[in-house]
Amino acid sequence: MVTEKQIGWNRGEMAQKVANDIPDGSYVNLGIGIPELVADRVPEGIEVVYHTENGLLGMGTVPAAGSEDPELINAGKKCVTAIPGASYFHHADSFTMIRGGHLDISVLGALQISEKGDLANWSTGKPGAIPAVGGAMDLVAGVKNVWVITEHNTKDGKFKLVKECSFPLTGKGVVNTIYTNLAIIDVKKTGMFVREMAPGVSFEFLQEKTEIMLKQI
Amino acid sequence: MVTEKQIGWNRGEMAQKVANDIPDGSYVNLGIGIPELVADRVPEGIEVVYHTENGLLGMGTVPAAGSEDPELINAGKKCVTAIPGASYFHHADSFTMIRGGHLDISVLGALQISEKGDLANWSTGKPGAIPAVGGAMDLVAGVKNVWVITEHNTKDGKFKLVKECSFPLTGKGVVNTIYTNLAIIDVKKTGMFVREMAPGVSFEFLQEKTEIMLKQI
């Protein structure tokens, strides 16, 4: 049996697709999860400055084993390093960067994305779930470009690209581009445009996996 | 002929009266003019930290001739020094200190003070005058105690302690204590209470020089 995983891009390849699209000199915030895989995949010769909302601009690579500093972490609370030319700042200044529109790209995960670019990524709204929002609502409200990286469907095969989000929103009309294991899709006022499909994925197959009507470029 | 100047305190003595009243450990902002004379007169053993709204906490004495730095100035744009334990900060942080109620005492000059503690000190409202407010409105709105240091009357003998200010207000109901060449007067909800009079000043004489009804403690 051929599973979707085998047809589409894997997580590393999805992250590579995002990495390829980041313009030289960009200021980028990478969310927790698959987005964290992006930094290592940015092509040679492209300089990107990474922001982590807990107070560091110029986040570097993962530290060598043994040289971790529990007071030098990213938003996912993992140990990181700082590049030469980095800066530390407090939370109000950090969100000045976010809310004030100074960051170029925010890469986040998603539970659902609607036709209009609405994003739901913080809560399933289930009773008993502990709601936790972190910086997501600030990122989607303030960053110039919001890119979502997500599996195209849920583990049990449900749509994630939906007509209307059923989960509580993170932001309305905020998503610019969606990177899934099956395709890269630009969200525009006139609809959702498929820019690229993973090898072996046909437009018909992609549409079948998507609740909203897709358009070909 | 005996002039008021000869009867009352001189500027240095007025500043001394203010200096005597500053509690140990206070954070104080001194306005331009007579208030600048206060710092040198604080008694031995009392430590006061001076704030200047252009971005320095821990302002020190006047620099020695030849060691002035045009980038180390006070709000009056005079060269100053910084004490060991000083800090520099930008204007938004400086007014966080002021507006946020972190400073203990603001000492300012005055054009008029009303019975209710209204202060007018930034504009005579005359046509052709160039209005300039600086940090005065923030200081009176934010600092815990507002002390005014001023001649009791104008040069041409007019009242400065008036029933209602005729000049544009700096703040309404903001003045706590008034230090003039003739007396120290506390402004309370129940009226203006004379706490001390300069040598040779009688209550009757003081009242004559004051439009509002004074009360004796």
Added chain:
Amino acid sequence: MINKIVHSTSEAFVDIFDGATIMISGFGEAGSPIELIHSLIDTGAKNLTVVSNNTGSGNVGLAALIENRQVRKMICSFPRTANSTVFPELYRNNEIELELVPQGTLAERIRAGGAGIPAFFTPSSVNTPLADGKEEREFDGKLYVMEHAIKADFALVKCQSADRYGNLIYNKTARNFGPIMCTAANVTIVQAKNIVEAGSIDPETVITPGIFVNRVVQVASPADESKLVAEGRSYPW
């Protein structure tokens, strides 16, 4: 002479009271003033409202304060993290109240509290459930929500070095909420790894000017929260 140094964490809490609102610095364990929190537990103060980005992990620090039933309400952006079990359990049992605030709004509300700004407008959370019941308003064709300042009775903050004036510097991303919380509390209590001579911190590099700090206590070797959690420790020991 101004001297904000106190000699023990317990001395720093002389005027703590039931029902106080307390800001606690830290993003996860980075910047969390664990020794101050343990002293707060020792005071037995109850019905606290705690403002902190997270809810602690394991059974030490903030999690232990919550586990000890001293917290009535949490105001935070991210109440569940790895190894955080105490808060989720109490929350599911309706034994603790939660005010969930987007992280940037939380930071700005604290900063506003310190800066004498009672309310401001932000685009964050507009059209989401976290804006429900809040005043919305359009500026230049875009919708914003009005948010109110947060002030506290006490702030507990961890820093790297402090002098007798209360001037502070921090360490790397452990800075996070510390500087803004120092500005927004009536009484700011700081634990510093190092106490240094006044004047030894370059005035150009002071992050928190002393005016925002009331008490400083040295904790030269603060515990590493994640190690305590890994070891399964709980406070009170």
Added chain:
Amino acid sequence: MINKIVHSTSEAFVDIFDGATIMISGFGEAGSPIELIHSLIDTGAKNLTVVSNNTGSGNVGLAALIENRQVRKMICSFPRTANSTVFPELYRNNEIELELVPQGTLAERIRAGGAGIPAFFTPSSVNTPLADGKEEREFDGKLYVMEHAIKADFALVKCQSADRYGNLIYNKTARNFGPIMCTAANVTIVQAKNIVEAGSIDPETVITPGIFVNRVVQVASPADESKLVAEGRSYPW
């Protein structure tokens, strides 16, 4: 590679336009980017709105820009200072517009502009003529006035040292409005006494992170405004 260093002050103004809003750092002469202002004069850009605490002195720097009839409107807190004659004269003749703003409100409006906060409430100026026509509102029984953010097309800022990323440190009280103005402009142009290697400014001590800066030009020996004024110089020379 990111490199924000440009090689001349004139190169920094390639995209200047008539009618632009321009923030200019400085409190009196401390922090005033006099060489950048002179290059702005050279561009001949007209109908500018300038946001700066003062209006310059003598016939150099900001005063020269005003004297050259390039400024339509000043937004400032203190338009008259020692040796400032240019602005007062034009103002009395109704040849320049003035928006007078309390200094703390000016700072907060600029900070709000940079932080994505469109409006906020402040107690400053309540019950004074500077609150006339503005929305007032009570919070906890106290009256506040609503103030709007200020944003600019350009910010001209003077600093001490900068690296290729645009990270900045300042000198003493010349810091003043620089850091907040850097955040509030579309294009932030900085003149730095020193250009240093990336990494040579301790990340703990960076005052303006590079994200807020677009162009940096070295002015190794900036003119001393008060000396020029004392010498009776005027720009253009």
